[in-house]
Amino acid sequence: MRKMHLVAYMKTGPSASYPSTWRHPTATLDDLFEPTRWERIAQVLEAGFFDACFFADGLGVPDLYKGNFDDYVGRGGQLSLLDPMTLLPLMARVTSRLGLGATLSTTFHNPYNLARSLGSLDILSKGRVAWNVVTTAREFEAQNCGEEGLPPKDQRYDRADEILEACTALWEGWDEDALVLDKASGVFADPSKIRYAHYKGKHVASRGPLSIPRSPQGRPVIMQAGSSDRGRAFAARWAEMIFCSPATKSAALAYRTDIRARMDAIGRNPDECAVLPSFTVVLGETESIAKEKAAFIESQVDPELVIAAASWSVAADLSVIDDEGALVAQSGNQGVQGHRDRVMQVAKAKGISFAQAVRLPRDLVVGTPAQVADMMEDWFKSGAADGFILPPTVFPTTFEEVATMLVPELQRRGLFRTRYAAATLRGNLLDPG
Template sequence: MTDQQTIHFCGFLVAGPVVHSHAIWRNPAHETPFLSLAHYAGIAKTLERGFFDFVFFADRLAIADRYNDSHEMGLRLGDQDATRMDPLPILGAMAAVTKHLGLGATRSTTYDAPFNIAREFATLDHISGGRAAWNVVTSMNDGEALNFGDVPHLNHDERYDRADEFMEVAFKLWDSWEPDALVLDRAAGVYADPAKVHYANHKGRWFQARGPLNIPRSPQGRPLIIQAGSSGRGKAFAARWSEVIFALQPNITRMTAFTKDVRAALETAGRAPDAAKVMMAMMPFIGDTRAEAEAKRDLHDSLIDPRVGLSTLAAHANSDFGALPLDATIDEIADTGSQGNLAALRSIAGGGSMTIADAGKIYGRGVMCPRLVGTAEDVADELIAIVDSGAADGFVISPAFLPDTFDTFVDKVVPILRARGRARTSYEAGSLRDRLGTAEARP
């Protein structure tokens, strides 16, 4: 690692009223038109102006209804799952208003078929000129299972076992067209060379897929693979497949430990320890003075009802703890859903007790996303220090308000990082994968 390592940046979004911050839709400064195309197109242009590597949308496939076994609280207060539009059509629109910004979306391996996923991302990669990214999730919630008639839900490790085979099939489909299979010889009337288009003929425990894909090989060959597994099994899956590993760790100690584990898992998987970029979530509050930044944070936090955080937490934990008193501790929540999130909450408690009400406040203000509060110089200093410590290769910037956070970050923090040689001043030629430097031989 050099002192002049370029820091990678991603913009984090949900196609709805809430990202990590549950205050976004309550912004007192202006409305947040999260149902409009112009909203997302404007954000894409801002991120490209700041030379971000990519944007990606988190997604889930159900309204949250685990808290008190009801969707009442989440819908009334506007939790993270109150509305989630499909991000793929939005990324197509973003592709039309940008030239370089990478475009990522979440798709589940539990409730889809490899052929559908391979086709969707091959299409996005073509129309964007090699900028597609797939955030791979396994889905964890009973609400999602009920929407697809698949009850009971697969257990944690079994979901990852299935996901491994899903990835194998998707890769076979993306590879079913050789790079030069598309001929387009107009004079001779030859569209493609059939000898260079191959059947996948996959027959496994979970999937059967003949192939080939009905789309020629895309500019990247396959989308950039993003993953955020934080359990032991999740890290093993990420180490096998990922090129970007997204992590939400609440403090530098856990960031450092997480990245160390990831590097070791990559080596265990037979890959170089730096084969995947580790990018940590951060929520910045930036002011001309530290006091102004703190006032922005305090205003933001004043808009959070802890019950909205509890609704999202219940969905992530896949556990109905609504019957527990608010002064009960989080140790009484069963580990049935997102194990990494509950472990992080216990880490925040530092060996002591954290009440369910406290957890709701933390979840509501940002789902444990660490916050950087200060001047643009302060924020730039902290980002550089984290990267130089070896705890991360870059950051997933999570907005407190939209588009406010991205506007301020791009206008005030990015110029400081550029002046210090830590952020790009232009986009390099090539694909998203080329710019991230993650190309390597794949399994």
């Protein structure tokens, strides 16, 4: 029986995707910079048989709202206070099966360094690393990396294709048995099983060979969140996990159907990619308890921070913009298409304007474990999802409750694993159940 996948969405700052949750009484702040914070949550997720966790990330401090970063920083936005690549080894050390993902841009990194750093972590974790590939969607991030601005979106994706081609050539430059390690014969490695990449594209090049051997899963798992037509084409070619944020089941079904059709058209098996919509859940022992918890979480939301965060997502200053046309005109080459799409879906579903919808926090999925599992099962069995990305409303409480309350309910229904089938992330993603 086909099983669903669960992936935890995390940030290294005060909150992940739902605004103001750092203010919640059970949210921990005193351990933000403690290794034990990340080690503990990795163990919680592995005890709950999550496929993986991944860190969303950015290359700067958002300052689009009102032309400064005052509200975003002062009110505790979705900041990246640490480089996630420094946390993955900590989490790998205390787990043995949980996949570990980081976000890295193909626009501002070269293929050799990407292949080397991600490949090294994949070796040290024994084949559990995922790379969330982004092309970067905001001008201030480009300026932090020494550029005047962003290249056009299609050009960014063209470069991303070449980066993935080059990284793949580098990772595949070592055969599985290239390392010999024979003291008696004095043969450390077999040179005939190590190759140059000799990759040359329009945007990037890499000579190779890579200085590190092949990892237990061959190469890191590729994760992506393409929403535009070009982004979907990229995802269909490369992604093994796709993160999406549809506002309705029908939108999720249309997205997954499109991705699978694109994969089939280029000769990829659609079952080799898990499409994972985002669900922000609030659980309670009873429905009334869950609703009370959700109401309290919503009462903590700072409306100004919601708009500041939305300004960052759509790459436009929402303090002076109140319609979609003006937003697109101001954001130009920037912004996350998936967020714009979700806002339009919300506006249509709720019968409200774009200006109203863009100022709302994400809808919460609220209920008992059985009620939340009902919705997840419906999406899963109807073909709208292969599983779910789960951001926390409160860190670490949300993940603890999912692992101890929701996962057992999904297991009882036969929808989720009761053990890991493989030692590598790719092996668990491809397990037919």
